[in-house]
Amino acid sequence: MILPIIGYGDPVLRKVAENVTAEFPDLKETIVNMYETMYNANGVGLAAPQVGKALRIFVIDTTPFSDDEDLDSTEQKQLNGFKRTFINAKMIKEEGELWAFNEGCLSIPDVREDVYRNPTITIEYCEEDFVMKTEVFDGLIARVIQHEYDHIEGILFTDKISSLKKRLIQKKLKNIIEGKTFQEYRMKFFGKKGR
Numbered sequence: 152m153i154l155p156i157i158g159y160g161d162p163v164l165r166k167v168a169e170n171v172t173a174e175f176p177d178l179k180e181t182i183v184n185m186y187e188t189m190y191n192a193n194g195v196g197l198a199a200p201q202v203g204k205a206l207r208i209f210v211i212d213t214t215p216f217s218d219d220e221d222l223d224s225t226e227q228k229q230l231n232g233f234k235r236t237f238i239n240a241k242m243i244k245e246e247g248e249l250w251a252f253n254e255g256c257l258s259i260p261d262v263r264e265d266v267y268r269n270p271t272i273t274i275e276y277c278e279e280d281f282v283m284k285t286e287v288f289d290g291l292i293a294r295v296i297q298h299e300y301d302h303i304e305g306i307l308f309t310d311k312i313s314s315l316k317k318r319l320i321q322k323k324l325k326n327i328i329e330g331k332t333f334q335e336y337r338m339k340f341f342g343k344k345g346r
Contacts (some may be wrong), residue, residue, distance in 0.1 A: 153337065154188045154202040159259045159307070160328030161341040166205040168198075168303040170239045173281045175206075182236055182279060185210045192336035194257045196295045198302030201258050203339070207239045209299035216291050226290055233292055240276035242300055243285065245269035252294055254308045260334050262323050264312045268297050 157163055171178065181204065189197035189210060198209035216222070217231035247270040255263040271289040274296060278284070288296055298308060309317065309324070326332055330343030 152184045152187065153191045154184055155337040155339040156188065156192060156197075156201055156257050157203050158327050158330070158332075158338050158340040159309075159324055161203075161339070163200050163203055163205055164258060164302070164307060165305045166200065167305050168200055168205045168207045171206050171208060179279065181206075182208065182210065186212070188336075189257075192257050192334075196299040197257065198299045200302050200305075207303045209237050209240070209303060211235055211237070211292075211295050211299060213292055213295055222291075230291060236278050237274075237276040237296070237299070238278065238281070240274055240296075240300055240303065242272065242274055242297075244273040245271070245297070247271045247289075252291075254294075254298060256298070256308055257336070259307065259309060259324070259327060260332050260338070262309065262320055262327075264308065264316055264320070266298075266308050266311045268294055268311075272297060274300070 185197050185199065185202060185208070188202060189212070195213050195215055196209060196211040199206040212234040213230040214232055217227045249267040250270055251265040251267050253263050254266045270293060271287065272293045273285065273287050275283060275285045301307065309320070328340065328342040330340030
């Protein structure tokens with residue numbers, strides 16, 4: 152089922168999400184719905200807070216990035232078909248020299264900014280089988296994971312840009328809160344009258 156994506160300004164996007172147990176009701180259904188919602192919005196990642204649930208779950212599928220001709224063939228291959236569910240993720244390490252990439256977010260439509268992140272991460276998480284694993288990721292896969300991980304920590308990519316850039320996008324952010332934006336996918340806006 153395709154769920155509405157929660158727009159910027161909703162308090163759920165600022166909560167530190169809670170861990171999930173294997174007994175969590177409708178967990179499989181929640182994850183299936185998150186993937187459907189992400190694909191419907193042409194996203195590469197989606198965190199549970201973005202569908203109104205303050206849970207430590209996010210899903211990613213970096214396949215759309217594999218068509219980027221600016222990337223070398225090795226990275227294109229890595230990105231193609233990289234689909235993963237992260238439950239109860241905990242960032243262990245972020246390392247390497249910061250690099251910029253133009254990021255966007257389904258909860259913050261029509262806003263894109265360069266965000267600096269570390270190229271390599273070590274993260275601990277469970278997939279749907281609830282077996283804990285620790286893995287190292289780098290490049291664009293690491294970036295997508297970092298972006299979604301921030302969501303379960305109550306952080307948005309707009310928190311990572313300069314105060315000047317924040318001032319320049321204030322009007323756009325206000326419009327999102329009020330629902331004065333049009334997307335091809337369903338959204339729910341915090342400040343929209345009669346929402």
